[in-house]
Structure formats: structure tokens, C-alpha cells
Amino acid sequence: MLSNTNNELLAKGSERHDHERCISDALIRAQKLCQDQKQRLTRTREQVLRLIWQSHQPVGAYSIMDTLAESEGKRVAPPTVYRALDFLLDLGLIHRINSLNAYIGCQSPGHQHHSCFLICQQCQLALEFEPELLKNQIEALQQHSGFAISQQNIELLGTCPQCQQ
Amino acid sequence: MLSNTNNELLAKGSERHDHERCISDALIRAQKLCQDQKQRLTRTREQVLRLIWQSHQPVGAYSIMDTLAESEGKRVAPPTVYRALDFLLDLGLIHRINSLNAYIGCQSPGHQHHSCFLICQQCQLALEFEPELLKNQIEALQQHSGFAISQQNIELLGTCPQCQQ
DNA sequence: ATTTGCTGTGTTATATTGTAACACAGCTAA
DNA sequence: TTAGCTGTGTTACAATATAACACAGCAAAT
Numbered sequence: 001m002l003s004n005t006n007n008e009l010l011a012k013g014s015e016r017h018d019h020e021r022c023i024s025d026a027l028i029r030a031q032k033l034c035q036d037q038k039q040r041l042t043r044t045r046e047q048v049l050r051l052i053w054q055s056h057q058p059v060g061a062y063s064i065m066d067t068l069a070e071s072e073g074k075r076v077a078p079p080t081v082y083r084a085l086d087f088l089l090d091l092g093l094i095h096r097i098n099s100l101n102a103y104i105g106c107q108s109p110g111h112q113h114h115s116c117f118l119i120c121q122q123c124q125l126a127l128e129f130e131p132e133l134l135k136n137q138i139e140a141l142q143q144h145s146g147f148a149i150s151q152q153n154i155e156l157l158g159t160c161p162q163c164q165q
Numbered sequence: 166m167l168s169n170t171n172n173e174l175l176a177k178g179s180e181r182h183d184h185e186r187c188i189s190d191a192l193i194r195a196q197k198l199c200q201d202q203k204q205r206l207t208r209t210r211e212q213v214l215r216l217i218w219q220s221h222q223p224v225g226a227y228s229i230m231d232t233l234a235e236s237e238g239k240r241v242a243p244p245t246v247y248r249a250l251d252f253l254l255d256l257g258l259i260h261r262i263n264s265l266n267a268y269i270g271c272q273s274p275g276h277q278h279h280s281c282f283l284i285c286q287q288c289q290l291a292l293e294f295e296p297e298l299l300k301n302q303i304e305a306l307q308q309h310s311g312f313a314i315s316q317q318n319i320e321l322l323g324t325c326p327q328c329q330q
Numbered sequence: 331a332t333t334t335g336c337t338g339t340g341t342t343a344t345a346t347t348g349t350a351a352c353a354c355a356g357c358t359a360a
Numbered sequence: 361t362t363a364g365c366t367g368t369g370t371t372a373c374a375a376t377a378t379a380a381c382a383c384a385g386c387a388a389a390t
Contacts (some may be wrong), residue, residue, distance in 0.1 A: 015306060040386090042338070061376070077341065082377065089339095098263035099318055102377065118312045137299050138321065145292060146326035147283045153264055153320040155305065161311035205357090207367070226347070242370065245347065252367095266347065 026105050027120045030093050035108055039091060047071070050107070052094055057124040058102030064164060078138040097126060099155050104128075114152035120160035127160070180226070188218045191270055195258050197281075198274055199286060204256060213249040214270070217259055222289040223267030262291060264320050279317035285325035292325070 030049055034041040043051075052063050061081050069076040085103055088094040095115040106116075107128045107164050114131040131138075131152050142149050194212055199206040206214075216229050226246050234241040250268055253259040259268050260280040269282075272293045279296040294319050296303075307314050 040337080046337080076379070077339095079341085079379090080339070083338080098320070118306070118310055118314070120312070121315075127312070129306060129310070133306060134302050135298060137302060141283070141294060141298060141321070142323075145283055145294070146329075147285070147292070147321070147323045148287075148329060149283070149321045149323035151322040153261070153322060155318040156306070156312070157312045157316040157318060158307075158312045158314035164311075164313060205366080209368080241349070242368095244350090244370085248367080259368070 004011060023050065023094075026053045029092075033091060033093065036110075038092065039087075044068075044080060045084045047089055049079060049088055049093060052088075052103055053105045056102040056104070056126060058097040058100050058126050060100075060102045064103070097155060098153065099157070100124070100163070113152075116152060116154040118156050118158065118160075120163055121157050121164040122159055125160045127144070188215065191218045194274060195256075196244075198256060198258065204252075204258065209233075209245060210249045210252055213246060214253055214258060215255075217268055218270045220292060223262040223265050223269040223284075223291050225265075225267045229268070236298070260293070262320060263318065264322070265289070281319040281321075283321050283323065283325075285328055286322050287324060287328040290325045290327070296323060 001020070027046065027050060032042055032047070033039075048064055050121070051058055051067055061078070064085075065076050065078060065081045068081065078162060087097075088103075088146070092109040092113040092143050093106055095106050096103055097115075097117060097119065099119070106113075115133075116129050116131050118127040118129060119125070131154075134152070138149060138152065141147070153157060185237055192211065192215060195211070198204075214230055216232050222300055226243070228245045229250075230241050230243060233246065242329060250259070251262075254261060255307075256277040257274040258271055260271050260282070261268055262280075262282060262284065264284070269291050271278075281294050281296050281299075283288070283294060284291040296319075299317075299319070303314060303317065306312070
């Protein structure tokens with residue numbers, strides 16, 4: 001039901017998963033997707049994606065900007081970051097968490113691009129889950145309301161297992 | 166399943182419902198809620214609520230500010246509006262639509278305050294639905310993830326029946 | 331290899347949304 | 361009537377995002 005196995009997911013809040021692997025996998029998926037779609041994963045875009053994948057907490061655009069400026073050793077202006085973010089959003093490589101004005105890596109880019117997250121209000125851990133879980137209910141909602149739903153944007157706020165302890 | 170009967174709901178996009186009644190009902194509910202909770206529905210707060218209820222489309226804070234300034238005949242500063250909005254949000258009288266940075270009246274204030282909307286990307290009609298509909302699935306999600314979910318923030322984007330024609 | 335055009339970047343300025351901080355007004359309860 | 365709390369006015373500013381324009385640099389076609 002969730003994006004990966006439970007163990008993997010629960011591990012994200014802790015130190016238990018191989019995060020280097022997590023990042024490099026994401027970058028490889030991105031490269032592959034760009035090849036397939038004949039898009040260019042330029043240095044800036046890749047850097048921004050890498051920064052976003054540094055954690056499983058959503059990061060703000062200005063925070064990305066600052067980190068990027070530091071690692072590049074020169075000032076980086078907002079449009080630079082926002083262009084990269086727009087590119088990544090368009091390809092479905094990242095999601096925007098509206099309730100936090102922040103961005104987070106997508107587990108399975110290339111799919112129909114719904115955005116479904118469990119978000120911890122204490123540590124900001126954001127856990128993506130499959131829209132599949134709500135499929136039938138959303139379908140019923142479409143039928144009853146007459147709406148044609150094209151994008152799900154679901155943010156469930158609460159407390160993650162780690163922070164409950 | 167939806168907040169009202171289907172007919173009423175579907176009518177909101179069109180001219181078919183008695184919108185004056187819709188507004189005055191909302192204001193009466195607000196007055197009652199404030200009485201119960203021993204809160205003061207001041208002139209500014211009531212004005213803001215009334216403006217928000219002018220339509221079933223979410224309105225931005227600065228748009229409220231401008232309209233208010235016009236109707237009051239004098240400049241209104243952002244904090245004035247944001248304070249009223251915060252008050253109304255706290256009481257559950259309105260919702261914030263995060264994907265639009267905008268605010269909309271709540272159909273049934275006083276309930277556990279989840280925010281579940283169908284939003285038309287063409288006309289911005291925002292239709293609230295009952296979180297009840299997804300209750301079982303959210304419950305299952307809590308079980309599997311270990312998260313304790315305290316607030317649902319669901320925005321389903323698409324096209325309303327009117328705009329599909 | 332050169333040209334041509336498109337895509338991406340740099341830069342400046344500015345728009346939009348939301349808050350902090352502080353002084354004061356005005357209601358409410360003793 | 362006063363004391364204290366809640367709400368408002370006002371100024372300044374923070375945080376997030378975009379417009380517009382000049383230029384760079386890759387990529388396909390000649």
C-alpha cells in the first residue's frame with residue numbers, strides 16, 4: 001500500500017536506511033527519466049535535486065538557494081532555483097508541499113503525478129503514500145460530484161512514530 | 166456523503182441556489198458558534214466572513230483587504246485582515262486552501278476541522294466534502310504507517326461539471 | 331565547420347503573501 | 361471607576377515567487 005516496504009518507510013525518520021543509496025538511486029532515476037523524455041538534466045537541476053534528496057523533510061526554495069550558493073561559492077538568485085524546481089516538478093521528480101511552501105523528492109517519478117503525503121508536524125518528516133489507497137473513494141467522489149479530478153493533493157498532518165515516543 | 170444534498174452542491178457553480186440565504190445562514194452559524202465559545206464576532210471579523218461567503222470560490226487575503234478598504238471607505242492594513250482570518254480559522258469558520266493561498270467558508274463549522282475540497286481549475290469553484298468518505302482508508306493508513314494523523318488537508322483539483330460543458 | 335535557432339542561465343527589479351512589534355482603544359468584570 | 365484583557369491601527373519588514381530582458385551554449389541542419 002505504501003510506496004516501499006513498511007520497514008524502509010519507517011526507517012526514513014531514523015538512521016536505519018542507507019541514505020547515500022537513497023540519494024544516488026533518486027539521481028539515477030532522474031537521469032533515466034530525462035533521457036526517456038529527451039530533457040536535459042543540467043548541472044543546476046541535478047544539484048537542486050540532490051539537495052532536495054538530502055533529507056526526507058521538505059525544503060524551502062530559499063534554503064535550497066542558500067545551500068546552493070554555498071556549495072557553488074557564488075550568489076545564486078531566486079529565478080535560478082525556481083526554474084530548476086519548475087523543471088523538476090514538471091517531470092514529476094519532486095513534489096511541492098503546499099502547506100509548508102516546500103519541496104520534496106518523489107519516490108516514483110513518471111507516474112500520474114498525484115501528491116499524497118503523511119507529514120510529521122514535529123520533525124517535518126514527509127512520507128509519500130500511493131494514491132492507489134484512496135482510488136475507490138476518489139472515484140466515488142467523482143461520480144457523485146460530477147467533477148473530473150486530474151490531480152490529487154493530499155497532505156495528512158500529524159505525528160510520526162519516532163516523535164510519538 | 167457530500168456536505169449537503171447533491172442538488173444543492175451542484176448548484177453552487179451555477180445560479181441555482183439562493184446565495185443570499187447561503188450567506189446569511191453562514192453568518193447565523195458563526196454568531197451561534199461565537200456565543201457558544203464565548204468569542205466576540207466583531208465588526209471586522211463579521212465583515213471578513215461575509216466577504217469570504219460572497220462566493221464559493223476561495224478569496225485571497227489581499228483581495229479581502231481591498232474589498233474591505235472599499236466598503237469601509239478607508240485603508241485597511243494586512244494585519245487587520247490576517248487577524249480576522251486567524252480568528253475565523255481557529256474557530257473553524259473558514260478553511261485555507263493551500264494550493265491557492267486563499268480562504269473559503271466552512272460548511273459545517275465546529276466539527277473536527279479537516280479540510281477536504283474539490284477545486285475546479287477553471288472557475289475556482291471549491292466544493293467541500295465530508296472527511297467521513299475517506300475515514301476507513303485514512304484509518305488503515307494510520308495503522309500501517311504508525312503516524313497519528315490530526316489534520317486532513319485534501320485538495321482534489323480538476324474540472325467542475327459546469328466547466329466541463 | 332558554420333550557422334541558426336532553441337533552450338537554459340544571469341541579473342535586476344518587483345510582485346505577492348504573511349508577520350513582528352508596539353502603542354492605543356474599548357469592552358468587561360470587579 | 362478602575363484594572364486588565366482583548367482587539368485594533370500602524371509601521372516596518374520577512375518570506376516566497378515572478379517578470380522581463382540580455383546573453384550563453386548546446387544541437388541540428390546545412
